[in-house]
Amino acid sequence: MTAAKKRRLRExxxxxxxxxxxxxxxxxxxxxxxxxxxxxEMPNTYINVEEFSDEDCLELFRFSxxxxxxxxHCLALPNIIRxxxxxxxxxxxxxxxxxxxxxxxxRLCDLREFFKRDEPEISVIFSTMLEMLHGRFGHLLDMLDxxxxxxxxxxxxxxxxxxxxxxxxxxxxxxxxPIARPSHNQRIVxxxxxxxxxxxxxxxxxxxxxxxxxxxxxxxxRHDAYMLAESQLLQKIENxxxxxxxxxxxxxxxxx
Numbered sequence: 001m002t003a004a005k006k007r008r009l010r011e012x013x014x015x016x017x018x019x020x021x022x023x024x025x026x027x028x029x030x031x032x033x034x035x036x037x038x039x040x041e042m043p044n045t046y047i048n049v050e051e052f053s054d055e056d057c058l059e060l061f062r063f064s065x066x067x068x069x070x071x072x073h074c075l076a077l078p079n080i081i082r083x084x085x086x087x088x089x090x091x092x093x094x095x096x097x098x099x100x101x102x103x104x105x106x107r108l109c110d111l112r113e114f115f116k117r118d119e120p121e122i123s124v125i126f127s128t129m130l131e132m133l134h135g136r137f138g139h140l141l142d143m144l145d146x147x148x149x150x151x152x153x154x155x156x157x158x159x160x161x162x163x164x165x166x167x168x169x170x171x172x173x174x175x176x177x178p179i180a181r182p183s184h185n186q187r188i189v190x191x192x193x194x195x196x197x198x199x200x201x202x203x204x205x206x207x208x209x210x211x212x213x214x215x216x217x218x219x220x221x222r223h224d225a226y227m228l229a230e231s232q233l234l235q236k237i238e239n240x241x242x243x244x245x246x247x248x249x250x251x252x253x254x255x256x
Contacts, residue, residue, distance in 0.1 A: 047096060081094045155167055
């Protein structure tokens with residue numbers, strides 16, 4: 001709604017409210033309804049998923065068209081996403097921005113023509129969507145009790161590919177993500193091994209390519225062994241077992 005239309009609506013509402021006349025009740029109800037609906041207008045978007053083929057969706061977002069709609073439904077996002085600076089978008093466009101941004105490599109300037117939005121808008125929408133998704137589903141990154149995590153099946157698959165051990169169902173490793181040199185407390189985030197300022201994360205990846213567990217960030221100066229102890233990953237692995245509890249306990253003994 002434009003500023004001029006809002007001003008006219010306020011003037012008409014003020015006149016009708018101050019004018020105690022039953023003949024104007026219908027006009028007053030209409031204006032109130034129009035004001036309410038105008039404030040809830042859908043934001044303008046320039047991208048429509050229906051215009052893309054399945055091949056385009058896989059290439060651009062790494063999801064088929066059908067899976068994009070399924071993902072949007074399962075996330076149960078509100079219809080309209082409003083950022084802190086009042087930038088508005090639909091939840092589907094916000095999801096597409098997140099997926100497209102994560103398809104490496106993609107800079108904000110590369111997405112400007114695709115979404116017909118300025119770079120600051122795309123950046124704010126991307127950050128808002130990430131915060132919303134992490135707030136709702138962030139707990140899944142810290143747990144190992146996933147319905148899809150079949151430790152026995154993964155161990156059999158890895159062993160069938162030639163691995164000598166029969167109880168390996170995932171692979172754990174730490175990674176250092178470089179950051180800009182901070183103005184204060186530089187030693188805390190400086191990694192002598194990587195020779196850069198960074199934050200460290202630890203992840204467990206399963207044979208199906210999914211991250212089963214993610215811990216971090218911690219200071220870049222910390223050793224991977226410290227990160228392993230802080231994450232309590234070994235204790236969590238003990239709970240990931242088959243019916244007899246063999247996979248979980250054996251995995252901890254082998255330090256998978």
